[in-house]
Amino acid sequence: MTADARREAGISERTIRVSVGIENPDDLISDLKAAVDAA
Amino acid sequence: MQFETKCVHVGVDKDSNYNSCITPIYPTSTFRWIDVQTNKGFDYTRSGNPTRRALEESIAALEGGADCRATCTGMSAITCVMHLFKPGDHIIAGNDIYGGSYRIFTNVFSHLGIKFSLVNMRDLDAVRKALTPETKCLWIETPSNPLLNIVDIAAITQIARESGAITIADNTFLSPYLQRPFEFGVDIVVHSTTKYLNGHSDVVGGAVVSRESALAERVGYLHNALGLGCSPFDAWLVLRGIKTLGPRMEAHQRSAMALAKMLSEHPKVERVYYPGLTTHPQHELAKRQQKGFGAMLSFDVKGSRAQAEKNPDGNSVFSACGIAWRCRIVNGISRNNEPRLNDC
Numbered sequence: 001m002t003a004d005a006r007r008e009a010g011i012s013e014r015t016i017r018v019s020v021g022i023e024n025p026d027d028l029i030s031d032l033k034a035a036v037d038a039a
Numbered sequence: 040m041q042f043e044t045k046c047v048h049v050g051v052d053k054d055s056n057y058n059s060c061i062t063p064i065y066p067t068s069t070f071r072w073i074d075v076q077t078n079k080g081f082d083y084t085r086s087g088n089p090t091r092r093a094l095e096e097s098i099a100a101l102e103g104g105a106d107c108r109a110t111c112t113g114m115s116a117i118t119c120v121m122h123l124f125k126p127g128d129h130i131i132a133g134n135d136i137y138g139g140s141y142r143i144f145t146n147v148f149s150h151l152g153i154k155f156s157l158v159n160m161r162d163l164d165a166v167r168k169a170l171t172p173e174t175k176c177l178w179i180e181t182p183s184n185p186l187l188n189i190v191d192i193a194a195i196t197q198i199a200r201e202s203g204a205i206t207i208a209d210n211t212f213l214s215p216y217l218q219r220p221f222e223f224g225v226d227i228v229v230h231s232t233t234k235y236l237n238g239h240s241d242v243v244g245g246a247v248v249s250r251e252s253a254l255a256e257r258v259g260y261l262h263n264a265l266g267l268g269c270s271p272f273d274a275w276l277v278l279r280g281i282k283t284l285g286p287r288m289e290a291h292q293r294s295a296m297a298l299a300k301m302l303s304e305h306p307k308v309e310r311v312y313y314p315g316l317t318t319h320p321q322h323e324l325a326k327r328q329q330k331g332f333g334a335m336l337s338f339d340v341k342g343s344r345a346q347a348e349k350n351p352d353g354n355s356v357f358s359a360c361g362i363a364w365r366c367r368i369v370n371g372i373s374r375n376n377e378p379r380l381n382d383c
Contacts, residue, residue: 005141005157008134010186012339014309017185020295020334022287028294029301039307039340 042101042216043285050097050278053089062093064275086263090271094278095246098236101215101281102228104248106255108262109274113211113231114139115267116245120207120227122261123254124175126152131169132178133160135186137209140178160190161321163198170202179208179225181218182325185337187312189321192328196224205254211235216288217331221250227258235334237280238287242273291334302338312337 020028040048053062065088070081081087091109099107110116117140124130132144134157144155156169160179177199181190192208199206207227208220214235220228230236232244247262249255262268269277292315299313311318314325315332325332 005134010135014340014342015185015337016340017335017337018295018298020291020298020336022290022294025294025297029297032298033301033305036302036305036307036340039342 045097045100046284047282049100050093050281053093062090062275062278064271065089066271084271085266085268088268088271088274090278091268091274094269094274094281097278097281098215098230098232098246099248101284102210102248103215103219103221104228104250104255105252106259107246107248108258108267109232109269109277110245110247110262110267111269111273112243113229113233113245114143116229116231116247117143117209119247119258119261119265119267120229121148121153122265123205123257124148124153127154127173128175129154129156129171129173130176130178131156131158131160131166131174133180133183133188133190134158135183135188136178136180137184137211140180140209160195161188163191163194166195166198170198170204174202174204176204177206179206179220180212181208181328182212182314182333182335184212184335185312187314187319187335187337189314189325189328191324192220192223192225200224212335213329213331213333214284214288216284217292217333218329221248223328226250226254232277232280235288235291236284237277238284239276239280242276242280244269244273244277288331288334292331295334295336296332299336302336307341309339309341 018032051060051062068084070078070083072078081089094109095107098109099105108119110119130153132140132155149155154173158165158169160166166177177195179190179192179195181192182188196206205226206224207229208225210218210220210228211231211234226249228248230246232246233242237244247258249258295313296315299311299316302308303311303316303318313319313332313336314322316322319325
């Protein structure tokens with residue numbers, strides 16, 4: 001998609017998509033939380 | 040037979056030679072004829088293969104369709120259905136669809152004379168306004184990627200029926216365990232089996248499922264003519280993955296809800312896109328047409344892009360979709376500063 005098309009669709013440059021796996025949920029939460037804490 | 044039972048018991052017990060419970064892999068290009076008039080149902084693997092056929096039976100049963108054709112990628116499933124149309128035909132799709140669909144619509148099939156209008160599919164008036172006498176198809180992707188917008192499937196199929204168009208739904212993100220578009224009148228369902236149907240991140244594949252046998256016959260013709268079928272080994276992998284679809288989806292979406300809640304309370308997160316949150320603008324619609332909310336979610340980080348690009352490894356961008364978790368910055372920029380397509 002072009003940058004304009006993305007903007008029109010509401011996709012920001014700061015959008016992060018997560019595809020949630022089947023690891024233990026506590027591990028997922030602590031990893032993602034650490035990543036966002038560091039942002 | 041309940042859904043999880045179908046996952047385990049459809050497409051198996053195909054081996055009359057040794058009675059293996061699990062469908063064997065038949066890696067052969069050709070099948071021997073008994074005489075010049077008769078074969079055992081298969082002739083040439085592009086046209087049909089017993090392992091691929093078992094997978095097709097399985098996916099057709101899970102979606103509740105008349106028949107299915109399994110393809111080598113999700114994009115080849117879309118390639119197959121695009122050949123239902125001819126130059127001059129018009130298709131309406133969402134303006135927030137998967138990047139691979141956007142690319143093949145706007146840069147491949149539009150060059151062959153098919154016209155596309157990309158609109159906000161949540162706005163039914165915008166969909167009606169986009170209709171032309173040449174409109175032959177309304178393309179539904181719900182939830183959308185990456186913003187998790189929900190399209191009202193029943194409302195779109197109603198508009199399509201009134202205007203003589205068919206509806207095609209990309210059901211990749213929820214899988215038939217969580218959403219069955221045929222129940223809302225959709226004509227064709229396409230899948231990237233790469234994602235949840237296979238679920239083990241070890242194969243790419245696709246599927247085209249037709250609700251009625253007339254369309255299924257045309258899809259089957261195109262699938263053979265275009266040579267889009269997946270290999271017997273790939274078919275076997277997907278068939279194997281499907282057996283655990285139900286329990287996997289439950290585990291996926293349980294964690295997705297927990298992550299969505301954590302993110303929505305995080306001070307550095309501006310917005311969370313997850314239909315399972317009551318704050319999602321289409322939470323009620325999602326509840327109505329889905330059995331669950333799935334395991335894809337997105338969020339906006341507060342601050343700059345540089346901050347969004349930080350991650351636990353210290354590199355930019357992590358990536359795709361299957362048994363293991365993945366994150367990715369959605370709006371990638373390539374070296375020549377052209378927008379980069381996130382292919383998964």
